Amino acid sequence: METQQNSKPMLYIKHMVCPRCIYLIRTELERLNIAVKEIQLGTVEFMQPLMEDEFSAVKTALEKFGFEIIQDQKSRIVEQIKTLVIDLIRYSKEPISIKYSEFLARETGKDYSMLSNLFSGSENITIEKYIILQKIEYVKELLTYDELSLSQIAAKLSYSDLGYLSRQFKEITGKTPTEYKKQRFNDRKPLNDINPD
Known part of the structure; x- marks a missing residue:
């Protein structure tokens, strides 16, 4: 059974510094069929918390373009x-x-x-x-x-x-x-x- 990776449907992303970054990340998330509520510089808010396999897929997709998911406060x-x-x-x-x-x-x-x-x-x-x-x-x-x-x-x-x-x-x-x-x-x-x- 899949478990939720994060209880809050928000990711903080390193190296996301321009509108083109927003477009690129939005395109990747659409490709993965992951519903997004809002994307701003440095953050992505999802419609619902990510499951473990979704989190892993997002992490892999973003790292391909030099982005990193930030997990510590x-x-x-x-x-x-x-x-x-x-x-x-x-x-x-x-x-x-x-x-x-x-x-x-x-x-x-x-x-x-x-x-x-x-x-x-x-x-x-x-x-x-x-x-x-x-x-x-x-x-x-x-x-x-x-x-x-x-x-x-x-x-x-x-x-x-x-x-x-x-x-x-x-x-x-x-x-x-x-x-x-x-x-x-x-x-x-x-x-x-x-x-x-």
């Missing part, structure tokens, strides 16, 4: 922080007006100092540094697309002024935004692999 919180940061930086329609600490505390329902300690202990990087690295990576992408001016990019990412963005960009990449834009090679990193070198 601390790792879930760390991945939730990463997903929330990426989502706010890349997919927010308006310039970011809320403090990241307030936003993360509100969205997770947890005290920011606890989140900060947990994240630093797990990732060997502060949340603040992680946010900066994600912002700079997005600036690199926007510079590559060449659709927005540097001033527009600074406004989009809520930098107080252009000079601050330029200084932070050079501190992280070793180049000014203008120098980066002129180079011919692309040194962008995958979103789920952003850490200090």
Whole structure:
């Protein structure tokens, strides 16, 4: 007799960082004929709890594309922080007006100092540094697309002024935004692999 793998019909998934990831996972779950209630960055909620064989099939299907199912609570919180940061930086329609600490505390329902300690202990990087690295990576992408001016990019990412963005960009990449834009090679990193070198 099959038994239920998890009593709550929710999975937390590592490396799920973009809308294309959502589409890919939805396609795989449809292929497996598993009914889904909702898919968001970092989570999949099912219509009912998965049976053991279903869980195993989902795990195998997701691992094929580099996703991992997160089963311990601390790792879930760390991945939730990463997903929330990426989502706010890349997919927010308006310039970011809320403090990241307030936003993360509100969205997770947890005290920011606890989140900060947990994240630093797990990732060997502060949340603040992680946010900066994600912002700079997005600036690199926007510079590559060449659709927005540097001033527009600074406004989009809520930098107080252009000079601050330029200084932070050079501190992280070793180049000014203008120098980066002129180079011919692309040194962008995958979103789920952003850490200090």
